[in-house]
Amino acid sequence: MNILKHEMKSNLKSLLIWSISMALLVISGMGKYTAYAAGGDSSDIFDKMPHTMKALFGFASFDVKTLSGFYAFLFTYIAITLAIHAVLLGNSIVAKEERDKTTEFLMAKPVSRRAILTAKLLSAAINLVLLNAVTLVSSLLIAASFDGGSELTSVIIWLLVSMLILQVLFLSFGTLLASRKIKTKATGSIASGIVIATYFLAKITDLTDRLNFLNILSPFKYFSYPEIIKGNGLNIFIVVLTLLLSVFLIWGAYKLYTKRDLAV
Template sequence: MNIFLKELKSYRKSLTFWSIGVFLMVASGMAKYAAYSSSGQSINDLIADLPRSLKAVMGFGVVDLSKISGYYSLLYIYLLLMATIHAAMLGASIIAKEERDKTAEFLFVRPVSRNTIVAAKLLAAFTNIAIFNLVTLVSAITLIEKYNSAGEAVNGEIVLTQVGMFILQVLFLAIGSALAAVKKKPKTAPSLATGILLLTYMLSIAIDLNENIEWLKYITPFKYFEAKNLMLGSGLEPIFITLSVILTALLLVATFIFYKKRDLNS
C-alpha cells in the first residue's frame, strides 16, 4: 500500500498537467465547432476539396461534421492519441524509474517481493489512466452539452467512445510496462513505447488510404475502437475486445516475468 500511494504522489503533478491538457483540447475543439456553426459555413463543404490523403491524416472520415456527434468523432482521434501516449509513457516510466533515478537499491532491500512491487506500481498507473479517462469523459459531456444547440442526444455515444479509449489505454500501459521490464536500458522504454504507438497510428492511416491492406487492422489498436464505428456503426466489437484483453494479459505477464529475472542497475 505504501508503494501504491508513493507512486500516486509521484505522478500527481504529471496527471494534473495531462488532465488540464485534455480539458483544453476538448474546449478548443468545441469552440471551433461553435465558430463554424455560427458563421453559417458547413464544415463538410470546407473539407470537400481536400485530398483524400490529407483527410485520412487529419481524421476526416465518412461522418457528418456539421453534426456535433460527427465533429466529436473527429476530435476523439486526437483525444485518443493523448490518452494512449500518456498511458504508454506512464507504463514504461513507472517500471523503469527506480533504475533511471538510481533508487533501485533503496526499494528492493525492503522485505517485499518484486511481484508485489510491480503489482503496486501497475495499480497506481491503472488509477492514473482511470482518472485521466474520467476527466476526458466529464470534459466531453459538459462542453458538448454547452455547445449542443441542436439538442442532439450524444451522451451515450460519448460514454461508448470512452470505454474504447480506456481499453486502449490499458493496452498501451501494458506495452510500456513490458518494454521497461524487457529492455536492458529501461530508461529508453518510454520513447520506444511512444514510437510503437505512433507507428501503429500511421498504419491505421495507411489502411484508410488503401483498402487492400484492411486485413492489417488486427495489428493496429487504433482500428479497434474507431469513433465512427462506436458512435455511428457497430459499437464495441467482441473480436477487438477479446484481442485487446489477450494482448494486455500477455504483456502484463511478460512484465512480471522479465522484471523478476532482470539484474537491476542501482
C-alpha cells in the same frame, strides 16, 4: 500499500498536468465546432478536400458538420494523446527507479518484486481511469453546451470506454518494454515512437480498403468509431481479445521484471 501510496503521490503532479491538458484539448477542440457547423469558408474547406487528405487528417468517415461527427474527428487526437500517456506511464513505473537511483532502496523493502510491480501497475491503472474520467466529464460538459448535445452523450461514453481499453493495452506494452534488459533511458522514446507509428499506420489504412489487413497491427483500428457513432457500441469479441492481449503483455512484464538485473 505503502508502495501504492508512494506511486500515487509521485504521479500526482504528472496526472494533474495531463488532466488539465486533456480538458483544454476537448474544450478548445469542440469550441471550433460552431464555425464549422455554421457553414461558410471553414466548412467548404473540409468539403473540398480530397479523400486522401481527409483520411490523413482523420475525418474521412465522419461528417464534421454534425456534432457527433466533429467530436469523432476530435477524438482521433484525444486517442493518440491518451495512448502516449498510457505507454509512457507503463514505461515510467519500471524505468524511473533506475533513472532516479532508487532501485537499491526499493529492493531493500521486505516485499517481492512481484508485489512491487503489482502496486505500481495498480497505481498506473488508477491514473488511467482518472485521466479518462476527466476527459469524459470535459467532453460531456462541452457537448451539453450545444443544442442537441444530449444525443452525443452515449457516443462520448462508448468512445471513452473503448479508449480506456486501449489505454490498458498501451500501459501493458510500455511496462513490458521497460521490463526488458535494455537501457531505460531509451525505452520511453521507443514506446512513444511505436505508438505514433501505429497511429499513422491507422491513417494509411484509411486510404484504401486493400490495406485493411494491416489493421491488426494498429490498436487504433481495433474499434470502429463510425459504428460507435451509429449507436452500435463495441464489438465484444474485439474487447475480449484486446483485454486478453493486455493480460499476456502484463504476464510477460512480470516474467521479465522478476528476472531482470536492476541497476543501483
